[in-house]
Amino acid sequence: MTDPEKAQGSAIVVNSRGMHARPCHALVRIALGFQGDVVVACAGRRANAKSILDLMTLSAGHGSRLEFQASGPDAPALVRSLVGLVESGFQETD
Amino acid sequence: MLSPERTRIDFSQQYKPAACSVSLSAGTKEECLRELAQLLVDAEQLPKRQVAPLQAAFLERERVASTGVGAGVAIPHVKLGAVKETVLGFGVHKKGVEWSAVDGEPAHIFFVVVRPAAASGLHDPRRHLELMQWIAHLARVQDFRRFALAAQSGKELVELLREMAQA
Numbered sequence: 001m002t003d004p005e006k007a008q009g010s011a012i013v014v015n016s017r018g019m020h021a022r023p024c025h026a027l028v029r030i031a032l033g034f035q036g037d038v039v040v041a042c043a044g045r046r047a048n049a050k051s052i053l054d055l056m057t058l059s060a061g062h063g064s065r066l067e068f069q070a071s072g073p074d075a076p077a078l079v080r081s082l083v084g085l086v087e088s089g090f091q092e093t094d
Numbered sequence: 095m096l097s098p099e100r101t102r103i104d105f106s107q108q109y110k111p112a113a114c115s116v117s118l119s120a121g122t123k124e125e126c127l128r129e130l131a132q133l134l135v136d137a138e139q140l141p142k143r144q145v146a147p148l149q150a151a152f153l154e155r156e157r158v159a160s161t162g163v164g165a166g167v168a169i170p171h172v173k174l175g176a177v178k179e180t181v182l183g184f185g186v187h188k189k190g191v192e193w194s195a196v197d198g199e200p201a202h203i204f205f206v207v208v209r210p211a212a213a214s215g216l217h218d219p220r221r222h223l224e225l226m227q228w229i230a231h232l233a234r235v236q237d238f239r240r241f242a243l244a245a246q247s248g249k250e251l252v253e254l255l256r257e258m259a260q261a
Binding site: 018020022025026028029032051052053054056057059061 | 158159160161163164165167169171196223224226227229230231233234
């Protein structure tokens with residue numbers, strides 16, 4: 001039996017308003033599309049990336065660094081998708 | 095001047111019993127948002143003429159993304175030009191309402207946040223982030239959700255919020 005695949009990655013929050021409720025929602029929506037589990041760490045705090053409430057407790061503002069650690073059969077793609085979302089500024093324009 | 099980061103606000107003190115309801119009964123999300131707007135007006139937190147604009151703001155926010163955050167909790171939160179200070183409400187819907195939440199579960203517990211459209215001496219946007227973080231912490235607590243669902247009055251809900259804030 002092999003360990004589930006693991007992946008990690010990081011991204012800086014670039015949108016001006018940071019990880020408020022809507023970005024948390026967007027991130028969870030993407031994470032839920034994957035089988036793997038993923039944890040986000042920010043400034044010493046950790047959150048389940050499949051829980052909006054968990055993510056909201058991070059209060060990750062503009063410039064914060066998010067570290068993703070995923071495990072599961074699709075872990076690399078999961079991390080790539082989440083990093084891409086964060087780096088895109090969650091598609092927010094302000 | 096005190097730095098906002100150095101003082102911790104007890105947000106539970108901003109909840110008024112009249113703006114907290116244990117008897118939400120709307121059958122749809124749209125009706126429930128109107129019920130929540132009416133709750134704030136009936137509690138004299140907003141002028142009567144703001145029911146429709148507030149409901150419209152709620153609906154627009156839901157159109158962008160559902161405020162259903164899972165675990166039976168929704169956090170309808172909007173900006174409204176008519177308010178000078180943040181207005182808070184809290185509601186419990188025993189039966190539950192379909193809210194397009196991320197986990198697909200109906201919403202039973204509602205944290206309502208109506209804040210001014212612009213920063214001012216009465217509204218510090220950084221405090222808003224702290225408020226949302228406080229709400230998220232609270233909503234994650236299973237016991238809090240259980241007690242909220244069992245509360246019999248707005249006064250009991252406020253007491254619960256204040257007890258949790260002290261924990």
